[in-house]
Amino acid sequence: MAKGIWVFSEVKDGNIRKITFELLSQGKKMAEKLGEELVAVLLGSGVEGLTGRLAEYADKVYWVDDPNLAQYTTDAYATVLTNLLKEHQPTIFLCGATIMGKDFSPRVAARLQTGLATDCTGLSMGDNDLLIAKRPIYAGKAFIEVSCPVSRPQMASVRPNVLEMVPPDGAKKGATIKVEAKIDPASLRTAVVEVVKAAGAKVDLTEAEIIVSGGRGMKGPENFRVLEELAEAIHATVGASRAAVDSGWRDHGDQVGQTGKVVTPNLYIACGISGAIQHLAGMGSSKIIVAVNKDPDAPIFQKADYGIVEDLFKVVPVLTEEFKKLLAES
């Protein structure tokens, strides 16, 4: 035992994020194959109550409770994590390819002088203790498999929503171990002054299970209301093509594609989106793709599992009603 597969447990608004359990589910399988322990590491302030759920998956939970960790800052998190990783020298360290994970992991990797595969969509164990990480390049126009042959830990950040989450069997009760943070507040070079929540913020595009997206065919910002209504009915997040964002109809943060967000929902409904190559790359890994467009030759239909060739303004409201009926029945 010892060494181990470590999973960073990300906390948002007082709860452990789903990606953590996705990583623990995958980590459990890999730890069994490797014959090493599965460890969850939890940072925050007032987080003791969250350790129990992690202990249902992990052999050990290291938890670090400190007022300096209440709000994420790169320096505090990177320092606490690097110190723990230096002390215990695990074989593998995994975190979510979330905004937080993508912020600290390259810094931690550089401080530990080790390799990092970012934004992975698949993990497997190769020979000996080698982690094989699969990740998209060119926003998904191609994929690579990467390994970190010499240095340890092998680090990877994994995209939310791609690994299967397996509920724990209820038998496991890992040890929870409190660790002192030992943070010198003077060493923190950034300070969070304010957090502004977007109005009506739903699940972020990168972790949404359903996305309803609109493009040039929406014709104007006000028409996104029909997509908002559909999204409301099926608990989806609204996205947009670059054409819609560059026209000023939607925020930059809503853009899906090679120069926006790369998304992997279970269901992606593209409305009035022709399907530029950059857009297709960014949403092409969605499990099911539906396209609504009045142009039968639109490239989006090449990627779509289901397509309706019709004016979106006629189809979408009917779809919304049909979904509502279905969901009311079940």
Add this chain to the structure above:
Amino acid sequence: MNIIVCMKQVPDTETLIKVKPDGSGIVTDDIKYIMNPYCEFGVEEALRIKEKFGGQAILVTMGPQRAVETLRTGLAMGADRSIHLNDPAFEGADGFATAKALAEVIKKETYDLILCGKQAVDDDMAQVGPSLAELLNLPHVTLVTKLEIGPDKKKAKVEREIEGGREVIEVSLPAVFTCQKGLNEPRYASLPGIMKAKKKEVKPINLATLGLPADQVGAAGSKTRILKHTPPPSRPPGKIISGEMLDAAKNLVKLLREEAKII
């Protein structure tokens, strides 16, 4: 204020990427190269800071000979001078080895801040900016959509994108920032700008002038190895649902439930 802008030349986002049959890489014939779109935000921001506070905007890139085109584009936009890390020994660098080489050359400059793109749209690693900050022992802020330099030039107040909103952060300078869409609208190079750029400095740096041992750069200095390239998984052909609109919509909802089992 002196601003360093790290940049990368990448295939145009219009490019259809093809994987070589043996999986050793992508087919690079006929690729048109552009400045990484997120680096454009970095160049633009550097020019705006320079216009306000004075100083120099210095471009740094690592890449083969063709990467000079990207430096010239940035110089034509208005940057003052540029540094080009170009040596066969630098090839095959991962995020760590790239950050290491950039850090080595940036150490020799005097600067107040460093701007990088949030990621390059070829490798999509989003790694070099924060790793560079670590190697230079500087703070960093990623995904910046607004950057204000404080009156004393010792601090900056920045906005960054977070899931479901934004964060306002104060950071001491010098620092590394990675630029996200929304930060600014990059300018186009003017014709006089293009003419002037031809006379601006592109300083070549090779392995000898960089001063790092050969085993710390390029593929040899990388911590990760690419085992193989693969095309994206192919999707089964889709269904076009025809018929009267009401029927088509009903049919789609039914298929999503019964066939795709997604709703």
